[in-house]
Amino acid sequence: MNIVVLVKQVPDSGAERNLRTDDNTVDRGSASNVINEMDEYAIEEALRIQEAHGGEVTILTMGPSGAAESIRKALSMGPDKAVHVVDDALHGSCALATSKVLAAALGTLNADLVLCGAESTDGRVQVLPHMLAERLGVAALTGARKLTIDGSALTIERQTDEGYEVVTAQTPAVVSVWDTINEPRYPSFKGIMAAKKKPVQALSLGDLGVAPSEVGLDGASSAVVEHSKRPPRSGGQKVTDEGEGGVKLVEFLATEKFV
């Protein structure tokens, strides 16, 4: 089975993250950039499928040249090769444009299965897998906490707030996964050393036949008009217990509609 895993490089959600003041895009220059956490679960799932059913695992990343570091890290977990869509004109692309570019790149890869994280920790819109499936004309199985494969039949348990839904489809398909699906492996010494020699193909917009006007800030279907920093946390409200602290706590919870 030919599997492509979409991997996005994002600012580390554990560190301070900022938007740029000039164009309101994510400030990648000052951030510590890492693989989007949810994508690591997608890589792990792809490797497990490869171990069980054979085939090839390819990493597909769209991002600036600095994303090459995340691609090497992803390859050190075990995938066979990577494709890096890198073009200055992509800066500031919206989800719609991103799906267009990724669909064009996937057109060159002949994938049976496209795996990705259910959301990115910077954008958090969860919409890309759907857009991609629509553009590719294949099924979208999203938000999986479990994926089983029987020949060309795919079955997922889609995680919801109340429980899960069982959704089935045939390959080719796009499957997005949550962090409940598996436990990603740590790259081994062998994997890290081998990743150095794995092929990484760089593709520009020209290679994909996508016009620069369709992507980037100018081609974006949505725009961030302005942004401001989150206000610092206020001191909060202190309840001194003089025999009726419990009552006051319940009153507070009631005003916040927690009880």
Added chain:
Amino acid sequence: MKLTLSDEQARFGATLHDLLDAADVPAASRAWAAGDAVPGCAVWRRLADAGVTALAVPEKWGGLEASPADLVVACEELGHHALPGPAMETVAAVPALLAALGGAAAERWLPALASGEALATLAAPPWLPYAVDADTAGVSLLAARPAGAADLLASGSPTAAARLPGATGATGAIVARPARAAVGVWVGVVGEAVASVDPTRRLFELGPGEMLADDAGGAVGRALDLGALACAAHLLGAGRAMLETAVEYAKQRVQFGQPIGRFQAIKHALADVAVGLEFARPLLYAAAVTLTPRDVSAAKVACASAAHRAARAALQVHGAIGYTEEYGLGRWLTRVRALMAAWGTSSDHRARVLATLTAQAEPWS
């Protein structure tokens, strides 16, 4: 000579840091000190999956045959997290010794060491009078001169000395042997437990069992050098951990109206620690490249001294909380104290540097 890490080596170190960060090493350490090795061995199995235990094992026995520089990267991270278990023995010295002995001994244990099925420990007086965690290790080796009974006696282990081949049987008697008796290697028979300043280092006397080699001085010397190199890396990692902890604490702890890290006395103490660690690092990397006894000894002395300075400064910066068991700084404090004396004391190593500088050939003991 290349003294900087490659991108891959840096990534390997960062990966091990992530792995150990997620593995709850403090809880494993507490259990280990209390005699329960199960959580600690689980961490070791994850390290084995990452390839750590196979680094020094030749490929023909299922290992990775990695460079000593790769080994140093891994060992620094083990020290950075003060992992319990016979680290220097398992990942460096014992694989090197078994690979050098070759034959049946290598066949018997190296595949299990590479895959992480077994931990290994070693006693080699006078550098290593006792074997760490011999009750948990699947492989315990003893390397000594038969006349080394005298060394064992000097280190306070008359019972082990009495069991050495050539011992007269009378406990406490110093065995009369030619001074230059060849270094032998035996399967160790686990003897009595001995207390260590570091409760996670469970020390045991080892007596000789089955003999593996009767003249292996060169192999033992090289294995001990690799172990001392791993120990230096471990110390450097421990020093770095204490610097990080102390810097973090100095930024949080407020006294006299400001974080204590704003006071010059604290700043200078921590800066001295940082300089010491960074100046020890090139010596460590150089020793990993050359593996000469002189460079290994220089690295051990420099890393031990830098780690010791880090321990003293970290304890002082923390004040009384640094002494508490709950805070956890003690895991590194006691580890550093113990490792300063293990794998050759700083005096041993300074003497060895002097000996090579003055061109007097000096074997490992």
